[in-house]
Amino acid sequence: MTASFSSRPAGLVLGLVRPYAGVILACAVLGALGGLSVAGLLALVNRGLHGTAADGSGLLAAFVGLCLLTLVGSIGSDIGANVVGQRVVATLRKTLADRILAAPIDALERYRLHRLIPVLTRDVDTISDVAFALSTLAVALTVTAGCLAYLAVLSPALFGFVVLAVTLGVCAQTYAQMRGVAGFVAARAGEDRLQAQYRAITEGAKELRLHRGRRHRHAALLRDAIDDIRDRQIHAIVLFVTARAFGTVLFFAVVGATLALRHFVWPEMDAATVSGFVLVLLYMRGPVDQVIGTLPVMGRALVALRRVADLSERFATPEPGLVPGPAVGGVDSGGRTIRSIALRGATYAFPAAEGGKGFVLGPVDLRVEAGETVFVVGENGSGKTTLIKLLLALYVPDSGDLVLDGTAVTAATRDEYRQLFTTIFSDYHLFEDLAGPGTLPEQAARYLERLEIAGKVGVRDGALTTLDLSTGQRKRLALLNAWLEGRPVLVFDEWAADQDPAFRRIFYAELLPDLKRLGKTIVVISHDDRYFDAADRIVRIEAGRIVADEPPGQHAERPGADRPSTVPGSPRRHGAPSPEPTRP
Numbered sequence: 343m344t345a346s347f348s349s350r351p352a353g354l355v356l357g358l359v360r361p362y363a364g365v366i367l368a369c370a371v372l373g374a375l376g377g378l379s380v381a382g383l384l385a386l387v388n389r390g391l392h393g394t395a396a397d398g399s400g401l402l403a404a405f406v407g408l409c410l411l412t413l414v415g416s417i418g419s420d421i422g423a424n425v426v427g428q429r430v431v432a433t434l435r436k437t438l439a440d441r442i443l444a445a446p447i448d449a450l451e452r453y454r455l456h457r458l459i460p461v462l463t464r465d466v467d468t469i470s471d472v473a474f475a476l477s478t479l480a481v482a483l484t485v486t487a488g489c490l491a492y493l494a495v496l497s498p499a500l501f502g503f504v505v506l507a508v509t510l511g512v513c514a515q516t517y518a519q520m521r522g523v524a525g526f527v528a529a530r531a532g533e534d535r536l537q538a539q540y541r542a543i544t545e546g547a548k549e550l551r552l553h554r555g556r557r558h559r560h561a562a563l564l565r566d567a568i569d570d571i572r573d574r575q576i577h578a579i580v581l582f583v584t585a586r587a588f589g590t591v592l593f594f595a596v597v598g599a600t601l602a603l604r605h606f607v608w609p610e611m612d613a614a615t616v617s618g619f620v621l622v623l624l625y626m627r628g629p630v631d632q633v634i635g636t637l638p639v640m641g642r643a644l645v646a647l648r649r650v651a652d653l654s655e656r657f658a659t660p661e662p663g664l665v666p667g668p669a670v671g672g673v674d675s676g677g678r679t680i681r682s683i684a685l686r687g688a689t690y691a692f693p694a695a696e697g698g699k700g701f702v703l704g705p706v707d708l709r710v711e712a713g714e715t716v717f718v719v720g721e722n723g724s725g726k727t728t729l730i731k732l733l734l735a736l737y738v739p740d741s742g743d744l745v746l747d748g749t750a751v752t753a754a755t756r757d758e759y760r761q762l763f764t765t766i767f768s769d770y771h772l773f774e775d776l777a778g779p780g781t782l783p784e785q786a787a788r789y790l791e792r793l794e795i796a797g798k799v800g801v802r803d804g805a806l807t808t809l810d811l812s813t814g815q816r817k818r819l820a821l822l823n824a825w826l827e828g829r830p831v832l833v834f835d836e837w838a839a840d841q842d843p844a845f846r847r848i849f850y851a852e853l854l855p856d857l858k859r860l861g862k863t864i865v866v867i868s869h870d871d872r873y874f875d876a877a878d879r880i881v882r883i884e885a886g887r888i889v890a891d892e893p894p895g896q897h898a899e900r901p902g903a904d905r906p907s908t909v910p911g912s913p914r915r916h917g918a919p920s921p922e923p924t925r926p
């Protein structure tokens with residue numbers, strides 16, 4: 343079950359617990375029952391201490407009855423609160439996952455992975471900790487309330503005195519809570535910095551080995567982040583611990599003051615009232631201590647809730663038209679045919695980074711006919727991938743249209759349109775599970791052999807047997823999807839960049855023509871000018887604009903266009919490889 347909830351922390355909590363209002367009410371009633379039963383037990387103990395033997399059997403029956411009620415009340419409210427807590431956390435996890443799955447790609451790209459993962463793991467776990475603490479808190483609160491009620495019945499005068507002390511304690515706790523939470527907020531911001539540094543030292547491990555200066559700088563940044571978190575956490579905990587100790591001392595101060603008042607102010611007060619008062623006060627210390635003990639957990643949870651609320655707000659607007667839930671029949675577009683896809687006057691702008699200039703693609707007009715092989719070429723950062731993302735409907739044009747078979751792709755048809763493509767991005771994620779039927783068609787098996795990975799990986803139960811392959815081998819494996827998915831349009835973003843010269847040749851000179859013969863429409867981002875003649879058309883992009891769209895022969899004649907170099911080691915515009923060997 344997923345929920346729609348408000349993005350503010352209070353609204354978030356309310357939205358999450360609303361479906362469980364009935365259970366929560368039942369927990370509260372059971373908790374109150376348990377609390378009052380404990381207060382009743384304490385009263386009985388006090389009566390037993392001061393009563394006569396004649397009270398014996400009645401007292402025993404009441405004692406057993408109250409023990410049973412305490413048991414039922416505590417267990418019931420405890421289990422109920424835990425169940426609600428765990429369900430709420432599960433709902434939160436599912437809702438966040440759904441929002442991420444439905445978020446526009448550019449919104450996800452902007453949020454950044456090093457910020458996203460800690461929210462999904464750490465912050466949600468922190469909230470989950472509260473789910474466990476919540477039941478303890480609920481029982482402790484109700485027992486405290488029951489004890490206070492008994493104190494009020496026992497002696498209104500002394501109860502007034504206790505209320506004064508409780509008010510003082512609550513003020514101290516509130517102050518600690520406010521300052522402590524501020525410390526937790528700062529510590530949590532430090533954790534984002536720490537996460538970024540962890541990514542730097544793991545993903546950049548090789549580079550850091552090779553650059554001592556940078557390694558030392560990152561080690562220092564990492565230590566600074568760790569020390570900062572440590573100091574802020576310690577500062578916050580010192581506040582909480584001090585407030586907690588203050589609360590404990592306050593109890594004994596109230597007990598001492600009660601005894602003094604009885605001695606000097608109310609000498610007529612009977613011994614049973616005073617001993618009952620002291621007994622309950624001393625008993626109350628346990629549950630009150632539990633309540634105070636959960637405050638730091640609550641403080642951390644509040645900070646985590648703000649983060650989760652922020653994440654949920656950023657991804658609150660799902661992409662319209664995404665088919666929700668598990669796959670339904672008819673969405674996959676294997677076997678479908680197209681006539682053409684086109685961008686008409688399309689533009690897309692990235693917002694400018696701090697202190698930098700934004701990038702604008704377009705307006706671009708590009709039409710790809712069914713069965714064509716189109717190469718998109720251009721210098722680094724010229725906008726090739728952005729153009730492809732527009733063509734794949736991953737980015738929505740700020741202006742202009744994406745058109746399939748003469749009809750504009752709209753929000754309602756976008757998800758379906760995307761199912762026409764099999765794409766291998768330069769930062770391709772290889773999923774272990776296979777798309778399609780889960781068995782390799784004969785032709786794909788032949789290419790596994792041809793690409794020399796047949797002996798390294800197999801397919802079992804619809805999944806690849808291993809992903810422990812080199813970068814180039816993983817990319818080759820990704821090619822399998824071209825056959826398995828059977829979709830009409832294939833897009834390769836610098837697929838061949840990780841391949842050795844022989845496989846590059848296989849890709850351009852054998853694979854692409856084979857796929858073309860199968861009727862596939864193919865778009866390839868490429869810097870391999872040696873193989874430009876494998877294309878029907880070369881589209882050149884410069885600074886976000888299409889500056890040429892022509893057959894490879896004409897392209898080679900253009901001044902400034904990439905031309906195959908025949909001299910090994912001679913300067914080439916895109917660092918294309920030296921002449922390549924062919925494999926038998």
Ligand SMILES: Nc1ncnc2c1ncn2[C@@H]1O[C@H](COP(=O)(O)OP(=O)(O)OP(=O)(O)O)[C@@H](O)[C@H]1O
Pocket residue numbers: 451452692693701720721722723724725726727728729
């Ligand atoms: N997520 C982003 N946020 C902001 N700007 C971006 C983002 N992604 C790309 N850009 C900018 O858009 C421009 C085009 O990027 P794009 O990835 O399309 O280039 P490219 O031609 O594919 O480059 P390369 O050959 O290096 O892969 C770049 O100059 C980059 O600064």
